[in-house]
Amino acid sequence: MRILLTGATSQLGHAALPLLADAGDEVIALSRDSISANSARVEWTRGALPDAMPALPMFDAIISFGPLDGMAGWLSTQASAPAGIVVATSSMSAVSKRDSNVPEDRAVAERLLRGEAALQRECERLGMRWTILRPTMIYGVGLDRNLTPIARRALRSRVFPIPPGRGLRQPVHAQDVAQTALAAMRNDAAASRTIELGGGERLAVGEMFRRVRASLDRSTLPLAVPSVVLPLASRLLPRLRGALSRLDQDLVADNTVATEVLGVHPRPFRPTMATWQVAS
Numbered sequence: 001m002r003i004l005l006t007g008a009t010s011q012l013g014h015a016a017l018p019l020l021a022d023a024g025d026e027v028i029a030l031s032r033d034s035i036s037a038n039s040a041r042v043e044w045t046r047g048a049l050p051d052a053m054p055a056l057p058m059f060d061a062i063i064s065f066g067p068l069d070g071m072a073g074w075l076s077t078q079a080s081a082p083a084g085i086v087v088a089t090s091s092m093s094a095v096s097k098r099d100s101n102v103p104e105d106r107a108v109a110e111r112l113l114r115g116e117a118a119l120q121r122e123c124e125r126l127g128m129r130w131t132i133l134r135p136t137m138i139y140g141v142g143l144d145r146n147l148t149p150i151a152r153r154a155l156r157s158r159v160f161p162i163p164p165g166r167g168l169r170q171p172v173h174a175q176d177v178a179q180t181a182l183a184a185m186r187n188d189a190a191a192s193r194t195i196e197l198g199g200g201e202r203l204a205v206g207e208m209f210r211r212v213r214a215s216l217d218r219s220t221l222p223l224a225v226p227s228v229v230l231p232l233a234s235r236l237l238p239r240l241r242g243a244l245s246r247l248d249q250d251l252v253a254d255n256t257v258a259t260e261v262l263g264v265h266p267r268p269f270r271p272t273m274a275t276w277q278v279a280s
Contacts, residue, residue, distance in 0.1 A: 001025045001026070001060040001061055001185075002025070002026045002028075002057070002058075002059050002060050002061075003020060003025050003026065003027050003028070003059060003060065003061050003062070003063060003185075004027075004028050004030065004056065004059045004061075004062045004063070004082070004083065005017070005020070005027050005028070005029045005030065005062075005063050005065070006030045006049060006062070006063070006064045006065060006066045006070075006071065007030075007064065007065030007066035007089075008029035008030055008031050008044070008065075009031050009032075009033070010065050010066070010143070011138060011140070011141050011142075011143035011144055011174045012065040012089060012138070012174055012177055012178055012181070013029065013065050014141050014143060014174070014278075014279075015140070015141055015174040015175045015177070015178040016063065016065070016178035016181065016182070017029065017042060019175075019178055019179060019182055020041070020042075020182070021039070021041045021042065023182070024041070025041065026041055026043075027041060027042045027043070028042075028043050028044075028045055028056065028057075028059075029042055029043070029044050029045070030045060030046075030047050030048075030049075030053075031044060031045075031046060031047075032046070032047070032048040033046075048070075049066055049067070049070030049071055049073065049074045050069075050070045050071070050072075050073030050074040050076075050077070051073070051074075051077075053074055056082065058082060058083065059082060059083035059084075060083060060084060060085065061083050061084065061085040061086070061087065061185045062082070062083045062085065062086045062087070063087050063088075063181050063182075063185060064086060064087070064088035064089070065088075065089050065181075067115065068088055068090055068112065068115025068116055068118070068119050068132075069111065069114065069115040069118060071086070071088055071115075071119055072115060072118035072119040072121070072122050073118075075119070075122035075123065075126060075128075076118075076122050078126060080126065081126040081127055081128045083128065084128060084129060085128065085129045085130075085131075085185055086119070086123055086128050086129070086130045086131070087130075087131045087132075087133065087181045087184045087185045087190075088119055088130070088131075088132050088133070089132075089133045089134075089135060089177065089181070090112050090115065090116050090132050090133065090134050090194070091112055091134055091135060092134045092135065092136045092196065092198075092251065092252075092253055093105075093108055093109060093112060094109050094112035094113050094116065094134060095109070095134075096109075096246070096249070096251050097109040097242070098110075098113070100242060100245065100246070101245060102241050102242040102245055104241075104242060105242040105245075116132055116194065119132065120132075120192075129188075129191045129192070130191070130192065131184040131185075131190040131191065131192075131193055131194075131195065132193075132194045132195070133177065133180060133181060133184065133194075133195050133197055134194060134195065134196045134197065134253065135172050135177045135197045135198070135253070136169075136170045136171060136172050136197070136198040136199065136251060136252065136253050137169065137170075137171045137172065137251070138171070138172055138173075138174050138177055139171050139172075139173060139174065139271070139275065140173035140174040140175060140275055141174045141175070141278065141279060142275070142276050142277045142278035142279070143174075143278060144174070147171065147212055147271075147276075148275075148276045150209075150212060151212055151215070151216060151275075151276040152276060154212075154213065154216060154220045155216060155218060155220070157220075158218070158219070158220050158221060159220060159221045159223050160209070160212075160213040160216075160220040160221065160222050160223065161223045161225050162206055162209045162210065162213070162222055162223065162224055162225060163205065163206075163209070163225045163230070163244070163247055164205075164206070164224075164225060164226070164227045164230075164247065165204070165205035165206060165247030165248055166204070166205070166247075166248045167204070167205050167246065167247055167248050167249045167250050167251060168202045168203065168204060168205075168250040168251070168252050169202070169203060169204070169205055169208045169251055169252070170198030170199045170201070170202045170203075170251070170252040170253055171198075171199045171208065171269050172197055172198050172199040172253075172266050173199065173266065173267055176197070176199070176264065176266040176267060177197060179264060180195070180197055180258055180262060180264045180266075183262040183263065183264055184262060187261070187262055189261050189262075190261065190262060193257065193261075195257045195258055195261075195262070196253035196254050196255065196257070196258070197253055197255060197258050197264070197266065198252055198253030198254075198255055198266065199266050199267065199268065199269055200265065200266045200267050200268040200269075201268040201269060202250075202252050203269060205247055208269065210222075211269060211270070211271055212271055215271040215272050215273055215275060215276070216273060216276075217273045230244050230247075
């Protein structure tokens with residue numbers, strides 16, 4: 001297949017490119033900034049959604065790992081379908097942050113939901129088959145902004161804070177999200193579906209952090225964070241208000257469709273030191 005991959009330098013693009021190459025697909029990889037060397041199956045081009053796109057050929061499919069509203073905005077300028085299929089990633093934050101008491105979180109959910117609706121509308125106008133994936137917390141190739149910064153900070157400070165929390169987490173590996181996107185692209189049963197995707201197991205917040213700490217290649221001091229300091233931390237570190245407010249909330253996904261329709265079985269959360277490093 002001839003495929004346009006947007007968000008090619010993101011963690012999901014990083015995970016998807018080898019899978020596409022192994023499958024023999026021809027890929028045009030779109031990047032806003034950095035351009036890698038072309039290979040036999042991958043041609044890199046500079047561009048940005050929605051209004052800084054280069055001239056492009058027709059595609060069999062588009063895999064969009066960038067912002068939904070950007071892809072929808074570009075499609076809105078097209079008089080005819082640039083591809084037959086679009087598979088795009090949203091996030092479980094579209095539902096988990098919708099009723100948050102933190103305004104910034106609600107804004108994130110609203111933007112995701114608007115982007116999903118706009119993408120569906122434009123695909124239907126153009127007669128394109130669409131699938132939207134809603135992954136949980138993504139990790140695995142050293143480019144995420146959730147667990148990797150925590151691991152690297154602990155390596156520098158030699159202290160690993162472990163917050164309290166009764167909520168469940170279901171982190172999903174970037175390679176499993178990429179594999180699901182490819183499976184949805186090749187499966188007509190994924191048409192017109194919004195598919196949730198989490199990792200292969202659900203675990204408590206504290207256990208997730210303990211496994212991150214255990215994966216590090218040097219010793220760190222575990223520091224249990226008392227629940228009484230969380231309100232103060234929220235005031236002192238506004239960027240963490242949302243995450244701290246959700247420590248007792250389950251942030252999980254229902255993998256039924258991904259498993260039964262697409263045949264995807266995400267791996268359990270078993271991080272190693274390589275998890276926090278960017279592969280060359």
